[in-house]
Amino acid sequence: MPEQTSAIETPPNHEEAHHNLCYLCGRTAHERLVPFTELHEDLQSIVAANAPAMAQLGHVCPNCLELFSRAKSQLDAHAKVFEQTSYVLPTPLRMGADERFTGRGVTIAFLDSGFFAHDDLTRPTNRIVGYHSIFAAVDDRTSLETTDVASWHGMMTSVVAAGNGHLSDGFYRGIAPDSNVVLVKIGRSGHIPESDIERGLQWVIENREKYDIRIVNISAGGDFPQSYLENSLCQTVELAVREGLIVVCAVGNAGMSPGHEVLPPACSPATISVGGLDDQNSLDRARRGMYRSSYGPTIDGLQKPEVIAPGIWVAAPILPHTPTAAEAHLYSELDAATNAELPAIMELHHGVDKDLDEARDLPIPLLRQLITIKLREGNVINEYYKYVDGTSFSAPIVSSIAACMLEANPRLTPQQVKRILIDTAERVPTVEVERQGWGVVGAKRAVQIALALREHQG
Numbered sequence: 001m002p003e004q005t006s007a008i009e010t011p012p013n014h015e016e017a018h019h020n021l022c023y024l025c026g027r028t029a030h031e032r033l034v035p036f037t038e039l040h041e042d043l044q045s046i047v048a049a050n051a052p053a054m055a056q057l058g059h060v061c062p063n064c065l066e067l068f069s070r071a072k073s074q075l076d077a078h079a080k081v082f083e084q085t086s087y088v089l090p091t092p093l094r095m096g097a098d099e100r101f102t103g104r105g106v107t108i109a110f111l112d113s114g115f116f117a118h119d120d121l122t123r124p125t126n127r128i129v130g131y132h133s134i135f136a137a138v139d140d141r142t143s144l145e146t147t148d149v150a151s152w153h154g155m156m157t158s159v160v161a162a163g164n165g166h167l168s169d170g171f172y173r174g175i176a177p178d179s180n181v182v183l184v185k186i187g188r189s190g191h192i193p194e195s196d197i198e199r200g201l202q203w204v205i206e207n208r209e210k211y212d213i214r215i216v217n218i219s220a221g222g223d224f225p226q227s228y229l230e231n232s233l234c235q236t237v238e239l240a241v242r243e244g245l246i247v248v249c250a251v252g253n254a255g256m257s258p259g260h261e262v263l264p265p266a267c268s269p270a271t272i273s274v275g276g277l278d279d280q281n282s283l284d285r286a287r288r289g290m291y292r293s294s295y296g297p298t299i300d301g302l303q304k305p306e307v308i309a310p311g312i313w314v315a316a317p318i319l320p321h322t323p324t325a326a327e328a329h330l331y332s333e334l335d336a337a338t339n340a341e342l343p344a345i346m347e348l349h350h351g352v353d354k355d356l357d358e359a360r361d362l363p364i365p366l367l368r369q370l371i372t373i374k375l376r377e378g379n380v381i382n383e384y385y386k387y388v389d390g391t392s393f394s395a396p397i398v399s400s401i402a403a404c405m406l407e408a409n410p411r412l413t414p415q416q417v418k419r420i421l422i423d424t425a426e427r428v429p430t431v432e433v434e435r436q437g438w439g440v441v442g443a444k445r446a447v448q449i450a451l452a453l454r455e456h457q458g
Contacts, residue, residue: 022061024051025362033059046072050365064366071369074376081281081313088315088387089281091160091397092175095309097443103176103403105410108161108215110396111200112154113187117144118317120163120173121181127162130182130211134199143185147321150188156316156388157219158183161396161403163317167384172315175400175443182211186220194222194264198233201247201265205240214406216240217399219250219392222264227299234268241270246406246414248272248399250391251305252294255435260294266305267298272402272418274395276311277428277440288428288440293391295435306418306437307425309397312389315381324378324386326352331374332383339364401443408447409454420449 020028023036024047036057039047047060047068092099107129121127131141162181165173186192186200197220204216228234237247249266251273266273276291291311296304318325330349334356337345346360359370379386402417412420424446427439 021059022064023058024060024064025366027061027063029061029063031062033061034065035059039065043068043072046075050369052363052365067366067370067373070373070377074373078376084282084284088172088313088381088385089283090165090172090315091310091400092173092443094279094281094283095175095397095401095441095443097175097401098404098447101404101407101447103162103179103400104407106176106215106403106406107180107182107211107213108158108176108217108399108403109182109184109204109211109213110154110158110161111184111186111197111204111216111218111220112157113189113192113220114148114150114152114185115144115154115158115183116147116151116319117141118155118159118163118320119166120159120317123166127178127180128183129180130207131185132183132200132203132207133185134196134203135185135188144183147319150185152319153219153392154183154185155319157217157392157396159317160314160393161217161400167317168382172381172385175397176403179400179403180211182207182213192220194231194233197222197265198236201233201236201240204245205236205243208243208245213245215246215248215399215402217248217396218265219395221250221252221266225259225261225263225267225299228264228268229300231264231267233264237265237268238270241414244414246272246399246402246417248274248395248402250395251275253292253311253390254294255290255292257294262294262296262298262304266294267296267300267302269300269302270414272307272398272421273305273437274391274398275305275308275436276389276391276394277308277436278312279310281313285426288430290428290431290435291389291391291394293394293435295437297434303434303437307398307421307441308428308436308439309394309441311391311394313387314389314393314397315385316388316393318384318386323352325383327374327378328380328386329383330356331371331378331380334371335375342367398441401441401446404443404447405450408451409457411454411457412450416453417450420446420453424449 164177184200186196249271251266275293278289280287422438424442425439
């Protein structure tokens with residue numbers, strides 16, 4: 001008798017097997033594939049552009065669909081910003097700064113959560129002339145070598161203003177790359193209480209002559225809206241200005257929130273409060289718009305901010321020896337590599353990025369797409385810099401301009417610096433006055449007026 005079988009063998013369904021194969025990556029999917037014809041028209045175009053040559057437009061797996069959905073999101077967010085140039089513009093260029101003046105001989109104090117002794121501040125000459133932590137009995141500058149999470153913000157604000165671009169051959173430098181800096185740690189993580197901002201500012205007032213501090217940059221907001229007449233931090237700010245310090249404050253990022261309140265210390269009358277400009281990474285004034293910065297009037301009826309400066313697409317340093325730094329290094333190296341070099345580089349850096357680890361066998365066009373996505377999603381410029389946003393970075397740009405004004409005319413008072421910045425600002429025609437104050441700071445014109453006053457003073 002013929003041998004009995006317990007199950008009926010079914011011939012393989014070649015059409016079903018074909019439909020389980022993604023025509024983009026060539027992988028067999030265990031989930032339902034999506035027919036190309038069912039994709040949205042915008043997604044179809046980017047998928048088709050990355051399909052293997054001569055491939056028939058078939059079914060797409062969920063992994064590839066997610067990859068190109070992310071790519072489309074990045075295109076939508078960045079296409080207009082990078083349509084005129086493929087790189088982030090350096091701050092002096094976009095502000096039209098007078099490069100004869102670089103903040104030489106001027107010291108800026110930064111009040112922030114924490115700091116790092118970045119190469120752009122320390123090489124070839126260490127311009128960090130002072131460091132203080134309100135949390136330590138003795139100032140220990142070795143803490144500037146640690147990569148604590150609290151170090152990110154202050155490192156970026158100080159380098160945006162005073163960095164010399166050492167790691168970019170001078171390209172991504174601040175407007176005051178020859179200024180000295182004093183770093184005052186006032187936070188650990190999360191929100192910085194007003195009382196800690198005030199402690200830091202009091203230390204600056206007490207030590208202003210020791211370090212020859214002329215400018216104080218505060219990229220931190222207070223606890224809640226309050227009249228400056230009743231707020232202790234605001235009263236300390238007013239004292240600092242009377243003592244001859246120029247106090248520059250970030251106005252905050254609550255422009256889209258109900259009330260869009262301006263918190264202390266930015267609500268103080270004597271401060272130069274700075275909002276955010278969105279210039280779309282362009283030198284074309286017609287493209288200027290507003291960042292989502294807070295604005296007044298304040299409880300006391302004051303116009304805040306007085307001026308605005310770039311609050312988005314700002315080049316800032318990446319904190320060394322962190323996972324973010326390792327990722328930026330990998331993305332940049334892959335982006336610059338030839339197709340033949342990609343597998344070895346990815347193997348060498350296995351474990352840095354999970355998505356890239358899982359994508360090693362993807363076709364080259366898809367791998368290149370993923371690398372581009374990683375660069376954009378991480379806001380990576382290169383292995384050392386990324387682009388950031390927030391009025392935390394608008395304020396140090398204005399502080400750096402003030403440093404150049406003082407280099408041009410050391411005799412300027414805080415009131416004169418503020419008046420010149422207001423008088424030389426340029427309003428954005430399409431933006432409400434209350435949101436932008438007197439407009440975009442005019443870096444070159446402000447320095448020219450400062451210099452003219454010096455010559456007039458004799």
